[in-house]
Amino acid sequence: MKLRIAAYFQIVLMLLTVCMPSVSAAATLTDISLSLSKINVSAGENVAASGTAEKNSWVPLKVVDELGSIIVYDQTKSDASGNYSINFKVPSGASGLLTVVAGEGSSVANRTMTVAAGQSDTTPPTWTNAGLNSGNISQTGLTLTWNAAQDNLAVTGYKVYQGSTLITAEPLTGTSYNVTGLSAGTDYTFKVEAGDAAGNWSTDGPSITVTTAAKSSGGGGGGGSATSQAVKSTTGSAAVTPNAGGNISLGSDAAVNIPAYALTGSKALEVKIQKLTVTPAIPAGFRLAGSIYEFSVGGESSYSFAKKVTVTLSFDAGSFDSEKTPAIYRCDETKGEWINLGGTISGNTISVQVDHFTKYAVMTAEKEEAQTTGELPAAFKDIANHWAHNSINKLVDMGCISGYPDGTFKPDNKITRAEFAAVLVKALKLAPQSGKTFADTAGHWAKDYIAAAAANGIAGGYDAGRFGPDDLITREQMAVMIVKALKLNMTTEKANFADSENISQWAGEAIAIAVSNGIMKGYPDNTILPRGNATRAEAVTVIANFLK
Template sequence: MDDIWKNAPEIQIDNHLMATAETAGIARTLWDEENLYVLFQVKDKQLSKNNTDKTKQDSVEAYVDEDRVNAWPYREDDGQYRVNYAGEQSFKFLSNSTPATSPGFESAAVTAGTDYMVEMKIPFRTITPENGTQIRFDAQVNNANGANLIGVATWNDLIGRASKSTEVFGSLTLSGKGDQTPPTWAEGSKLEATDITSTGVTLSWQAAADNLGVTSYRIYNGVDAEPVMITGIEPEETVSGAVYRHQVTGLMPNTQYTFKVEAGDAAGNWSKDGPSVPVTTLPTSDTTPPVWAEGSTLEASGITSKGLTLTWSATASDESGIAGYRITNGTGDKPVTVTDAVYTETVTGAVYSHQVTGLMPGTQYTFTVEAVDTGGNWSAGGPSVSAATLPAADTTPPAWTAGSKLEASRITATGLTLTWTDAADDTGVTGYKLYRGSVKIAELPGTTHRYEVTGLAPGTGYNFSVQAVDAAGNWSTDGPAISVTTLSNNGAEPTPVPTPVPTPVPTPVPTSVSTSVPTSVPVSTPTPTRAPGTTATPAPSQAPATPAPVPASPFKDVVAKYSWASEAIDTLYSLGIIQGTSAATFSPEKNITRADFVLLVVRALGLEAESGSGFADVSQGAYYYEALSIAKQLGIINGMDGNHFNPKGEITRQDMMVIAARALKAVNKLSAGGSAGDLAGYTDRMKVAKYAINSVAALVQEGIVRGDGKSLHPTGTATRAEAAVMIFRILQK
């Protein structure tokens, strides 16, 4: 390790996103005005790049977000830089592009047995940092065994989303830069031009001053974008003091230039008020300008918000030869002289192209190209084209206006309904995320303002918040929040408590401060979240402990014909577990859907599980999404084919019994086993599917399933009344 790294504080890469704790490493960072430097040190037991997928090789990754704006996918200032132990590079940039190379990026890798070090030089793409500049950053170690990835560790990302979204990156504050004072010019300093010819001039100037000494000069000519760097020259002593001289060559005849000189010091500080002088080079005997052939064209392509590519036909001609081109944009800006246009042979003829940068977003331009010959004569009437740049990239997240609310209603012991007001955005809100504490529970379309939360525990306090996103992927961080306590089993009514100050989505972001030049960056280590798992939490029975009278439900259609279900329906309604099809009707005769029955089971038993994969035919905006996800995680439901559930399909009685039995087992409320012999008293026992026999038999033993006394009707569809009775009997367990 080079000495320059020794004082750079260590960044511990020890948040384990995969099971093995062996995956870990250390990163150190330095910076200057143009680059971020990262050094990784990794200890391993074996090294492998057997898998052609570069994400599954022994490697390290650096993530950089220069403007600190949440982005998914990456924007132009974001980047993912990966280098494996053998020094092979791979990248991810704007809109998830994965180019083979990254301009300006350099890396080196060294192995020592099965340990290795990687050093990266990452160019800043959109910023010129200074003391106090903050960027987002993360560091990652990937651990492979043969062709398998067995471990991933990060510095800050706790959920494994760094390759998709910048919101999980940590924060680095760049500091520690020493000298910040640029060189100064004495009052009356001059830049003088002598020995002017048609292609050159000699410039002279008095020395600038600096507290640590001037190390170099830059000369600008007012035409070319890049200056000429002047280093290592000695001043000449004159009667008026030390004077520097530099001969400028390669100029165009009969062309006006405005030369300016600036001074720089060893710390990279540059003056901005150096002296200047206008110069017009001498003409030549050639006074005939180039001529454009008829049909010459200028075309614009690759248009962005700040630039485009101009391509023109190579059809200007001159007896002394074409020396360059000049491009105007029709807005009064200074013309751009192009002497390095890219020449390309095409099937329709030779063309030149040039990348135009520094344009204003959403602006109409009319570009014209003119040619100049070696005598400095410029053409007139060159080809032109009109083009409008794209609108500026949207970096502003949706806003929550004063009075925005997140409200909870229909609160029960195990669930509630969240509703919220619209967020506002200049391009439109496209989605919302709901959080329970720091855990995301739903991601919904922008047209949705209601969500059914299920699987809560009775008598428990919860904090909910909502955030909004626009089409550019900008997420709000100050959405409204609310604190809610679910009903206890005795039916006590909770009071939702709105949070007076909007609560941002909690994201662990350690702060780091640099201390040297180039600057090193110490960090504080975020506290990792616990490893994801799946748990089922049984809720105490919600059936009344004593035979207290149950309030009658408002449903007018649960009368004589369904009197056998009225107690179950009234009780479940009073507990908030079941709802009607309208304010006055329950529709007991209607068949219940597969999703609705699972939702009732999850509510009744208070089931909980960490969020996981759902079903392909169940959208996150569906009111039953969370309940189905919980049930799948707990192994209560498997779907039709493992990936589809058919949520709106009608459920058979035997499937209803299988789900109920699995749910009871998940909370240790079904100890009895069952077998085909337990169904001997039912005439249609042979119709019970093989996969359902044990579950149906167990519920029969527990008295939860009774049939009509003679038959079970296993293949018949279940009605809402039958489902209510089964849930009621489950609660009595």
């Protein structure tokens, strides 16, 4: 009986591929190929189908179930190189074996995928880093912003509640909302919930209670103002009202300028600048050009603002050579490293805009004199005899990547997609872009670097809303980003490695280009390990290679 069903399915599939009306009489598809981003899926999950066809031709795509019914149909046009890509969603209720068919007539390619029975999406989004903030508070309105929720597939929208009343007519795709129609001097409680494509909604979203600005006081012709005066202090601390802001400095050593509504809530908070006497370790290869300062709001040294504030630090110009450029670095205590923020220099001060507080310092990257061999000396204690020590020193010297507080670089540790994007953007000297590009990068430390990479056509996400910033980057993903960054000419050559069959279709050409241009190399056993995770040493090496 199973053989009869299978035979029937194959006959129906042949009829469908032969008898399906042609999308364009002028389009003749030859040597079409098809690759799927995943072959084991759940109902409601997104799948990317991609491949090559005739240049500038229409490519129809069908998904057929075991009964021979077409459950998905879409079409796209291949580009000037013949590449095409279509994203589709596995329909809810789909199960068993599905066949994906690309092309038409006698020129088709097909792949199968399996939908796990009984595994439709029933999991609502979660709030790992829940946070709801308020800003732009006036007498009648305010702006809510929140950190993105996470989902096993993808978050598709958000609902905002005022008390128990839903105030968003349709789910929001962004992570901010302007609330209007409020009353002056009144407390309001807001809550946000996240939903996915299967209709699952969270019930534990973040909430916040906000007091709107009070009505102006005073009578007669003058009247008072609902907005407090901006505070100014040179003692290193002051109570700052959110709707006023202020400028707090520690003498002439360090300062922060906080615009109105950068602080969240409505109550005054203490903003404090403290010079540290016990300082965190500075990575090898760097030199302090001043003191380390910890900035805090309300006792929180990791406070996040509703809008950017300006941090200004003074530095000692005599502590480094005139050829070296100082920059403000922030301490990422989670990763145990210092991040280069750059900055604008004016005299002996340097300023930079930030959206959260931590520890900050002015440093310079030390460039040691080259040895007689022409090789750069090891800047970290764990790379002296490492095969990538020259490349590591080169990118560290450029300020593209840094080491760890214990004086190590950890060259064989894996590197994430966000970290690689940040190093690549710095190496290319691209300006970081503000604004959210992907739903899962909204509150991420590398969001501006990822946005810059995406804006310059270097990096794409898994889909329109998901970049996977903390996923470990694979070697073939790294190759694609490098080739896009350099805009290298396409090649008809193919990479010839013992494991070339493991190279994903979408990455084959990029790996061939990277290898032919000397940017990437295989391993001694003639493998390329395309789906293996890249190490920090491998990442800096491919970037150093294209900078030669």
